[in-house]
Amino acid sequence: MNLTLRVWRQAGPKAPGKMVEYKATEISPEASFLEMMDVVNDELTLKGEEPIAFDHDCREGICGSCSMMIDGHAHGPNQGTATCQLHMRSFEDGATIFVEPWRVRAFPVVKDLCVDRSAFDRIIAAGGFITAATGGAQDANNVLVPKVASDLAMDSAACIGCGACAAACPNGSASLFTAAKITHLAQLPQGQPERYRRVVEMVAQHDAEGFGGCTLHGECQLACPKEISIDTISRMNRDYMVAAAMSQEEKVGGGTG
Amino acid sequence: MTRAVSFWSSTVGKKIVMAVSGLIMVGFVILHMVGNLQIFEGSAKLNSYSAFLHGPANEVLWIVRVVLLLALVAHVVSAYQLTVLDRAARPVPYAKRDLQAATIGSRTMRIGGIILALFIVLHILHFTTLTLQPAALTEGDVYANGIASFQLGWVTAIYVVAMIFLGLHLYHGAWSSVRTLGFERGRLDPFKRPVAIVLALVVWAGFTLVPVAVYFHLVP
Amino acid sequence: MELRSRVPDGPIEEKWDSHRFDMKLVNPANKRKYTVIVVGSGLAGGAGAATLAELGYNVKCFCFQDSPRRAHSIAAQGGINAAKNYQNDGDSVQRLFYDTVKGGDFRSREANVYRLAQISVNIIDQCVAQGVPFAREYGGLLANRSFGGAQVSRTFYARGQTGQQLLLGAYQALERQIGKGMVTMYPRTEMLDVVVIDGVARGIVTRNLITGAIESHAADAVVLGTGGYGNVFYLSTNAKGSNATAIWRAYKRGAAFANPCFTQIHPTCIPKSGDYQSKLTLMSESLRNDGRVWVPLAKGDKRKPDTIPEAERDYYLERMYPSYGNLAPRDIASRAAKRVCDEGRGVGPTGLGVYLDFAAAIARVGEDAIRERYGNLFVMYQRITDENPYRVPMRIYPAVHYTMGGLWVDYNLMSTIPGLHVLGEANFSDHGANRLGASALMQGLADGYFIISNTIADYLAAKKLSAVDTTHAAFKEAESRVSEMTKKLLATKGSRTVDSFHRELGNIMWEYCGMARNEAGLKTALEKIPKLREEFWREVNVPGSADTLNQALEKAGRVADFFELAELMCRDALERKESCGGHFREEYQTADGEALRDDEHYAYVSAWEYAGDKATPVLNKEPLEFEYVHLAQRSYK
Known part of the structure; x- marks a missing residue:
């Protein structure tokens, strides 16, 4: 296959950026999108140009590193896939493909297609955990978890933290990411003691990072490589309302973070 | 920070305020529509309903007006603030973006909201305060005022256009506000939101029917 | 070099208990005075960093990824073993211990493995308490599945994403400590050297991958949890970034490297489809x-x-x-696949593949039950191959997956450099010559949550460390060494890309030091690798500059280390004139083609000691004694 790429190039966080055109030639339709990028980069290197920086690691859709806006779709046109799982057979020969970084204020561009997603780490640090210091746990089977709850928790816990939800959201909101973690932990009996404190802290951090608010366009659900549902956002809001209705003492009582 | 402030300062809190205020207005809109449709039962019926509201039910009417005003202010202020936040969250736009899930309803919430806000002002100046008189209007004769106004094509056109935006606003607003309030009802698939679809269609049709029927002389 | 394993005396089931009693403690109020560097944020490093911080140590944690959540542990699919015996099918600590030693073909240290089996039960408790959504039965109890090399059902799992869920548990615990200020996290930071002062590890030198700054960090102890070196082979199931740089540079500073030739070839991976291919994908x-x-x-x-x-x-x-059928251990299943393909019976376009067929299972339990168990794996397979595995059998072929070898550690997980501890896949300790499925996660978490947290206190309390900061000459020396290498890589500007060298090195390793090895092949490899390495330093083209994000430069440094490590692997494989586990020397096999061990001459750990760039490394041997497990030829028939 032969393709034309229009790729965002930006030398550093403060540098100005622009879209630059490249040709990708003789690409196998069986190659993954990132393998196509490898080929382009090898050619750039040998021509003495700087290759295109992009985040990637596991290349099997689980680490959440890859993060490209491909032709106006987060992670490309296919649903339920990360960029690394996108294969060139999904494109027409001769196509022009736009490749851009996630465009969210809370994810500043580091270089070319790489962005800084540490905002997500800080949202987790604000409360996306169960306080359980090593060594104090009771026998695992003492906590019964209904299969339905466990399955639902797993659906949300599948989040890979790639940031596609915020990238796809017309409002630049990371509600789906935040709600997925809140839902994962709130489904489980172990997550109850800190449940309401968690939702308040995580939402506050989400806002402090500069993400926008959710208006339920639903773009995030279709962009999510793990197909996490916007139902999680309803659950987050529900918990948020309960938390608001509770006394402050009750919320704080859950854990010591 | 007090609890109310922290609630209001969060995006989720503001969304909840928007959802609740929106649902209050949805309730009002339905009552308003039912009231309007009485025009098809003739002058006596509609005018006596109006007289009832302004007479025995006057205190209730004022309470409703105050509640609606508060809801409207809360709705607009939260919408404005969220819009500012949302715009700021994406300072650099995409060179190419292809939305997949957003509906015409969700995409027109902001522009539709502005149009509806302007329409509400016009509508109050027109039928409530009688400040704007496209045709000669008389206080108390709601029926005659309606007939006189909607026989003018351009007045009817303004109302018809505004009601399209109301329908779209309700379609997304009704669905998203119940979701915002924690109900996992209706699907992302735009055709699998039965309540929102029915509500939007009924309200749109109910409100559009009156001016259009008047314009085409179909009202007794 | 003296290899003191520090295995405590006493009956094997009491060793860990009595050792914990014998070890020195650090007073809670004093812990904050100690700084511990943890390199790597996967199951071992992440769990270790979180736990050390919970205990009160001042922790600095480093990872090259943009977030600690992306460490390659996340890609582990199938599960984690634990001797819970929840299924009442005859499991016990003793049996897990036995299965692991036998699975490792009797080349691991008994005491370490026994401790691992003991701790396995605590790991599950800890992970459940953290909210890891393990699969459940309808009654709410934990579910188990079977895994290769065992006849009991002891594997706990979270769909096909067990590694991800366990890692997120550790990551969340780590983020909690970061939020509390107990851990300082350094993402996108790569360790490039370990600094040894007065014979003990006192810090590391890193490169900030965004700014390119070379920085020094001093500490009282250094912990490496940097994973394995399977990427020596270029094509492997490892993440693209997985590398051996941390352990290799530690080796060059004096840490012995144990059993480098013990690599695991996983039998069930999606076959290679073309030359552009950048990695192989595992099917659990x-x-x-x-x-x-x-x-x-x-x-x-x-x-x-x-x-x-x-x-x-x-x-x-x-x-x-x-008797084990399709659940034969990985090394055995891989070799069997190679054998049938070598016979010309392989399937698929390349002839390097075998079928993994679900038709019988679908007929037995229905498509929905199969979807419930493996749905995400089937989807993954279909995306890559464009074939529907519910309709046509999967095609699979072995691929490099895990490295049992690693830095040599004693019972306390300390390397031959005092103060330098090594956890998880980066050490050599528990899996011998072959790792059983679902045991890597177990070992990473055992090391991180339960072992290092105890043993590091013994080191810190026993050692009087002088005050050292990053102005020390040893830090400056390490910094300049690292900068020199960077400069040299950037200055070469030759005619070939880093990847082209890496691919060629991988081909050599797969050909001569892969699933089957022989003396002639290994000798060929030992000629080819230095030649290619020389060409690398002459012809490599690393574009860009040192003071910015430069992914080619990162890769180049890692590949430079892979060249040296590859040579050591071949040297080790050549020296070990027996077949055991993943190390199959064609000269040493039984009449029916099984691995033929030589316990009389090779029941030892090969611990290689760096002797300088030009010199041949020195082989040290730690003899392995088997008191509790009877040495026997492995039989899964």
Whole structure:
């Protein structure tokens, strides 16, 4: 296959950026999108140009590193896939493909297609955990978890933290990411003691990072490589309302973070 | 920070305020529509309903007006603030973006909201305060005022256009506000939101029917 | 070099208990005075960093990824073993211990493995308390599945994403400590050297991958949890970034490297499809619970799989190993696949593949049950190959997956450099010559949550460390060494890309030091690798500059280390004149083609000691004694 790429190039966080055109030639339709990028980069290197920086690691859709806006779709046109799982057979020969970084204020561009997603780490640090210091746990089977709850928790816990939800959201909101973690932990009996404190802290951090608010366009659900549902956002809001209705003492009582 | 402030300062809190205020207005809109449709039962019926509201039910009417005003202010202020936040969250736009899930309803919430806000002002100046008189209007004769106004094509056109935006606003607003309030009802698939679809269609049709029927002389 | 394993005396089941009593403690109020550097944020490093911080140590944690959540542990699919015996099927700590030592083909240290089996039960408790959503039965109890090399059901799992869920548990615990200020996290930071002062590890030198700044960090102890070196082979199931740089540079500072030739080839991966290919994707071993492995009986049979009648299929694992069948251990299943493909009976366009067929299981339990168990794996397979595995059998072929070798550590997980501790896949300790499925996660978490947190206190409390900061000459020396290498890589500007060298190195390793090895091949490799390495330093083209994000530069440094490590692997494979586990020397096999161990001469750990760039490394041996497990030829028949 032969393709034309229009790729965002930006030398550093403060540098100005622009879209630059490249040709990708003789690409196998069986190659993954990132393998196509490898080929382009090898050619750039040998021509003495700087290759295109992009985040990637596991290349099997689980680490959440890859993060490209491909032709106006987060992670490309296919649903339920990360960029690394996108294969060139999904494109027409001769196509022009736009490749851009996630465009969210809370994810500043580091270089070319790489962005800084540490905002997500800080949202987790604000409360996306169960306080359980090593060594104090009771026998695992003492906590019964209904299969339905466990399955639902797993659906949300599948989040890979790639940031596609915020990238796809017309409002630049990371509600789906935040709600997925809140839902994962709130489904489980172990997550109850800190449940309401968690939702308040995580939402506050989400806002402090500069993400926008959710208006339920639903773009995030279709962009999510793990197909996490916007139902999680309803659950987050529900918990948020309960938390608001509770006394402050009750919320704080859950854990010591 | 007090609890109310922290609630209001969060995006989720503001969304909840928007959802609740929106649902209050949805309730009002339905009552308003039912009231309007009485025009098809003739002058006596509609005018006596109006007289009832302004007479025995006057205190209730004022309470409703105050509640609606508060809801409207809360709705607009939260919408404005969220819009500012949302715009700021994406300072650099995409060179190419292809939305997949957003509906015409969700995409027109902001522009539709502005149009509806302007329409509400016009509508109050027109039928409530009688400040704007496209045709000669008389206080108390709601029926005659309606007939006189909607026989003018351009007045009817303004109302018809505004009601399209109301329908779209309700379609997304009704669905998203119940979701915002924690109900996992209706699907992302735009055709699998039965309540929102029915509500939007009924309200749109109910409100559009009156001016259009008047314009085409179909009202007794 | 003296290899003191520090295995405590006493009966094996009491060793860990009595050792914990004998070890020195650090007073809670004093812990904050100690700084511990943890490199790597996967199951071992992440769990270790979180736990050390919980205890009160001042922790600095480093990872090259943009977030600690992306460490490659996240890609582990199938599960984690624990001797809970929840299924009442005869499991016990003793049995997990036995299975692991036997699975490792009797090349691991008994005491370490026993401790691992003991701790396995605590790991599950800890992970459940953290909210890891393990699979459940309808009654709410934990579910188990079977895995290779065991006849009991002791594997806990979270769909096909067990590694991800366990890592997120550790990551969340780590983020909690970061939020509390107990851990300082350094993402996108790569360790490039370890600094040894007065014979003990006192810090590291790193490169900030965004700014390119070379920085020094001083500490009272250094912990490496930097994973394995499977990427020596270029194509492997490892993440692209997985590398050996941290352990390799530690080796060059005096840490012995143990059993480098012990690599695990995983039997169930999606076969390679072309030269552009950048990595191989694993299909979880758990699939062998329900999938049946077969090839056509006849050579070169190119018929579609569903048109080949039962009578003309060879379910070779079931035929050769009737009691374990499709659940034979990884090394054995991989070699069997290689054998049938070498016979010309391989399937798929390249002939390097065998079928993993679910038709029988779908007929037995229905498509929905299979989807429930393996849905995400099937989807993954379909995306890569464009074939629907519910309709046509999967095609699989072995691929490099895990490295049992690693830095040599004693019972306390300390390397031969005092103060330098090594956890998880980066050390050599628990898996011998072959790792059983679902045991890597177990070891990473055991090391991180439960072992290092105890043993580091013993080191810190016993050692009087002088005050050292990053102005020390040793830090400056390490910084300039690192900068020199960077400069040299950037200055070469030759005619070949880093990847082209890496790919060529991988081909050499796969050919001569892969699933089967022999003396002539290893000697060939030992000639080819130095030549290629020399060419690398002459012809490599690393674009860009040092003071910015430069992914080619990162890769170049890692590949430079892979060249040296590859040589050591071949040297080790050549020296070990026996077959054991993943190390299969063609000269040493039984009449029916199984690995033939030589316990009389090779029941030891090979611990290689760096002797300088030009000198041959020195082989030290730690003899392995088996008091509790009877040495026998492994039989899974």
